[in-house]
Amino acid sequence: MAEQQVAEAPAEQQATAAEWRPTLLAYLCNWCSYAGANLAGASRMPYDASIRVIRVPCSGRVDPLMIYKAFERGADGVLVGGCHLGDCHYSEGNYACQGRMALVKALLAAAGIEEKRFRLEWISASEGSIFQAVVNEMSEQLRELGPFELK
Ligand code: FES
Numbered sequence: 001m002a003e004q005q006v007a008e009a010p011a012e013q014q015a016t017a018a019e020w021r022p023t024l025l026a027y028l029c030n031w032c033s034y035a036g037a038n039l040a041g042a043s044r045m046p047y048d049a050s051i052r053v054i055r056v057p058c059s060g061r062v063d064p065l066m067i068y069k070a071f072e073r074g075a076d077g078v079l080v081g082g083c084h085l086g087d088c089h090y091s092e093g094n095y096a097c098q099g100r101m102a103l104v105k106a107l108l109a110a111a112g113i114e115e116k117r118f119r120l121e122w123i124s125a126s127e128g129s130i131f132q133a134v135v136n137e138m139s140e141q142l143r144e145l146g147p148f149e150l151k
Helices: 002-012 033-042 064-072 093-110 128-145
Strands: 024-029 051-056 077-082 118-122
Touching: 024 033, 024 128, 033 051, 033 077, 033 128, 064 077, 064 093, 077 093, 077 128, 093 118, 118 128
Parallel strands: 024 051, 024 077, 077 118
Antiparallel strands: none
């Protein structure tokens, strides 16, 4: 029995580079980007299955530590999506997000983490096609970069 388990394990783990799918973790604000993702889904716009969505009340609630934790726990890339500037349902949450994410970008660069592994995008509820394009483009970039390894 033990020999069977040992013999079966490698076959299950033999994913080729072409089959490897990155994990793109996305923090999406409830009011705009999450609704944009919903629109893309409801409109049957195909987008890469690498995305894993965490809905947040506002992009202003995304803390830099949440980005670090995402990478630490296996994400290959992180996307933060919020309402366009001036459209935040909490008035200035996305401005706060913009400032924090600039800090995140600088910290990631200082740590030697590829710039394309992190992205901040403003996507409204009516921009399902933008959501689709961002997810597909970022997933493709992550495939080119390969798996993320925390050093
Ligand atoms: S509610 Fe969407 S960014 Fe603040």
